[in-house]
Every structure is written in structure tokens, then in C-alpha cells.
Amino acid sequence: xxxxxxxxxxxxxGIGTEVMRAAEQLIVALESRIxxxxxxxxxxxxxxxxxxxxxALPESTLKVCDKADAILFGAMxxxxxRGTDGxxxxxxxxLRFHFDLYAGVRPIRTFKGLPTPLSNPKAQDIxxxxxxxxxxxxxxxxxxxxxxxxxxxxxxVYDTMKITRQGTARICEFAFxxxxxxxxxxxxxxxxxxxDKANVFSSMAFWRGVFSEVALKYPDVASDHAYVDAMALNxxxxxxxxxxxxxxxxxxxxxxxxxxALVGGMGMAPSGDIGDRHGLFQPAHGTAxxxxxxxxxxxxxxxxxxxxxxxxLADRAGDPRLADGAALIxxxxxxxxxxxxVRPMEFGGPHGTAEVTRAVVAALMKTSAKV
Ligand code: ATP
Numbered sequence: 325x326x327x328x329x330x331x332x333x334x335x336x337x338g339i340g341t342e343v344m345r346a347a348e349q350l351i352v353a354l355e356s357r358i359x360x361x362x363x364x365x366x367x368x369x370x371x372x373x374x375x376x377x378x379x380a381l382p383e384s385t386l387k388v389c390d391k392a393d394a395i396l397f398g399a400m401x402x403x404x405x406r407g408t409d410g411x412x413x414x415x416x417x418x419l420r421f422h423f424d425l426y427a428g429v430r431p432i433r434t435f436k437g438l439p440t441p442l443s444n445p446k447a448q449d450i451x452x453x454x455x456x457x458x459x460x461x462x463x464x465x466x467x468x469x470x471x472x473x474x475x476x477x478x479x480x481v482y483d484t485m486k487i488t489r490q491g492t493a494r495i496c497e498f499a500f501x502x503x504x505x506x507x508x509x510x511x512x513x514x515x516x517x518x519x520d521k522a523n524v525f526s527s528m529a530f531w532r533g534v535f536s537e538v539a540l541k542y543p544d545v546a547s548d549h550a551y552v553d554a555m556a557l558n559x560x561x562x563x564x565x566x567x568x569x570x571x572x573x574x575x576x577x578x579x580x581x582x583x584x585a586l587v588g589g590m591g592m593a594p595s596g597d598i599g600d601r602h603g604l605f606q607p608a609h610g611t612a613x614x615x616x617x618x619x620x621x622x623x624x625x626x627x628x629x630x631x632x633x634x635x636x637l638a639d640r641a642g643d644p645r646l647a648d649g650a651a652l653i654x655x656x657x658x659x660x661x662x663x664x665x666v667r668p669m670e671f672g673g674p675h676g677t678a679e680v681t682r683a684v685v686a687a688l689m690k691t692s693a694k695v
Contacts (some may be wrong), residue, residue: 332392338611340398346623397606428456458574499570591622
């Protein structure tokens with residue numbers, strides 16, 4: 325087992341830098357608890373860097389990410405910083421394509437002690453994972469839009485969705501394996517729900533066919549299908565009924581924000597962008613320009629993303645100390661909310677980034693890794 329792990333750290337813009345400071349404090353505290361050192365190498369990237377240096381994602385940053393054991397990412401993009409085609413500077417999308425981080429993993433669950441916007445008491449049992457295909461789908465069109473002119477003005481623009489057998493099969497395999505793993509650790513039955521629009525698009529009918537082929541290889545995992553519009557309804561009406569769901573890139577982008585809302589907001593939603601060789605972990609939220617620089621950001625999503633990173637690294641490195649570290653973070657977060665002493669501003673409470681961080685770090689130093 326390694327005595328030290330190399331983490332590439334990309335704080336980015338807006339509240340990305342603020343929540344990353346919280347994650348750093350947590351990781352430093354964790355070192356003494358689990359006897360592992362984390363060499364955190366900070367790297368520039370983002371919209372502000374683009375403004376200052378003309379490049380959003382420097383080669384040197386990519387090199388450090390490539391060599392690192394894992395990448396920890398804050399948030400990037402600023403509404404007023406845009407490329408010539410009018411789109412925002414979003415290096416996280418470039419990283420996904422560059423390192424082939426095809427699996428966008430977005431777990432979502434309610435925390436005792438925090439209110440949810442849903443009045444049904446079953447909302448306390450929300451615990452599922454959205455798996456978003458992250459290298460194809462409609463996002464593949466980014467930077468490739470077919471812009472046509474007529475009479476000197478733009479008259480038509482086409483963004484084409486890309487769905488391949490290989491890309492669909494690997495994300496579906498990922499979802500089924502994740503369901504098996506959750507069943508083993510949570511003692512619940514495994515189920516994967518495919519989310520598509522197969523009633524309208526041939527690309528989506530093809531996606532559904534590939535999903536069904538993959539499902540046959542996992543007879544121990546139940547599977548079903550839902551159209552994305554019906555899923556938008558079901559996620560509000562009965563989100564507690566889901567286990568793992570898998571979907572195309574654009575649908576996953578939209579549903580990610582919806583599912584964060586189910587448990588109180590973007591500050592509660594962690595994520596991992598995982599490939600066969602690299603893993604990048606980041607809160608599901610963006611740079612939140614409306615609250616940036618005010619110390620109001622909820623750092624929980626960032627902290628839970630750090631826990632996801634440790635879990636992923638634990639598996640890759642065969643190092644159970646890292647899995648303990650992940651459990652310590654999860655338990656510390658659970659504790660500070662459960663006893664009602666901490667209520668993030670995102671929930672209308674009085675506690676900003678620094679207070680939430682202090683409470684979680686203090687709980688981490690006392691809590692046990694056992695669940
Ligand atoms: P992106 O397009 O990069 O995903 P976005 O503009 O869709 O970003 P966010 O930056 O995620 O959106 O912000 C959406 C809303 O959620 C904003 O009102 C923001 O203040 C709020 N928000 C996001 N993250 C947090 C957080 N960690 N704590 C509190 N509020 C947050």
C-alpha cells in the first residue's frame with residue numbers, strides 16, 4: 325500500500341475555490357485519522373485563467389492530472405466569459421473528453437436533520453444514483469455545431485447527437501456493476517432504470533436496444549425503462565423508488581440538477597467523472613456567481629465528492645484505509661446535520677462555508693468509520 329497519494333487539485337472559479345478550501349481542511353484532518361498522506365498539487369484552469377492568460381485548461385495542468393492518482397475539481401465557468409460562438413468556457417467538459425471520463429456518477433440521498441422540498445415522509449428514504457454518459461450524446465456536438473448561412477445571416481444550426489454501441493454498452497455495464505455493488509453494501513435488491521426517449525429518436529431506440537442486451541448479462545439485477553419526460557415526473561412524485569438509473573449525456577445533465585433539488589439543493593450533490601484510467605471528483609454544482617465571494621456556499625457536495633474520490637481510490641489501490649476515510653467523511657457529514665446544530669444557508673440556516681466546514685472537521689476527528 326502507498327504511504328502517499330498524489331491528488332491534482334483544480335479549484336477553478338467562483339465558489340469552486342471556496343468549497344475547495346473546505347475539502348482541503350477536511351483532507352488534512354483525515355490524514356492523521358487514517359495514517360495516509362495526500363500530496364495535493366494545485367493547478368490553474370477555468371474561466372478566470374482564460375481571461376488572464378488566454379487559455380482555460382493549460383497543457384501543464386493536463387499533465388499533472390494525467391500523472392495524479394485522482395483529480396479533485398471545484399467548479400469552472402463565469403457567465404460573462406465566453407468563446408466567440410457565445411458558449412461559456414467550461415473546461416470540465418474538455419477534461420471528460422480528454423481523459424475519456426465516460427461515467428458521470430451522481431449519487432443523491434437525504435440527510436436526517438435537513439428539510440427536503442418534498443412533503444411526502446418517504447422523501448427521507450431517497451437514496452439512488454444517476455449515471456450519466458459523459459463522452460457522447462448531444463454534448464458530443466459541442467464545438468462541432470453545423471452553422472449554416474443564408475443571405476449573409478445565420479439561418480440554421482444543427483447539433484447532432486452521437487450514440488455508439490461501444491459507448492452505450494460501457495456505460496450500461498458500469499450502471500449494472502454499480503447496482504450489484506450497492507446491493508452488496510446496502511443489503512438491498514439491485515435495479516437499473518434506463519432513461520431515454522426511444523419513442524421518438526432512432527438514436528435512443530438504438531440506445532435502448534444496447535441497454536437491453538447488457539441487461540441480459542446481469543440476471544441478478546432487475547431492469548426497466550422510462551422515457552425522460554416521464555422520469556422528470558416520477559423523480560418528483562416517487563424518487564425513493566429508484567436505485568440506479570442510466571441515461572444519455574444531455575438528459576443526465578438536466579436530471580442532475582432536478583435530483584439535487586430533491587434533497588435541498590446543489591450544495592448537497594456530489595459527483596464523480598470516472599473512466600477506465602482516471603477519476604475526477606467534483607460537486608455537481610457550478611460556480612454560483614450569485615453567491616460567490618460571500619462565504620455562503622454549502623461545502624457539503626464538495627466534501628462528499630472527496631469521499632467518493634477516496635472510495636474509488638480505495639478500490640483501485642486496494643487500500644482499505646481510504647475506504648475508511650470515505651466512511652469517516654460520510655459519517656461526519658451525517659452527524660453534523662442529524663443533531664440539528666448545523667443548518668447551511670442553502671437551507672435557510674445561519675451557517676456559511678466556514679461554519680459547516682469547521683463542524684464537519686470537528687466531527688471527523690471524533691467519529692468512527694463504522695456505519
Ligand atoms: P453550471 O451551468 O456550471 O452547472 P449553473 O449556473 O447551472 O452552473 P450553479 O452554479 O450550480 O448553476 O447554481 C445554481 C443555483 O444553486 C444558484 O442559485 C446557486 O447559488 C445555487 N448553488 C449552487 N451551488 C451551491 C452551494 N454549494 N451552496 C449553496 N448554493 C449553491
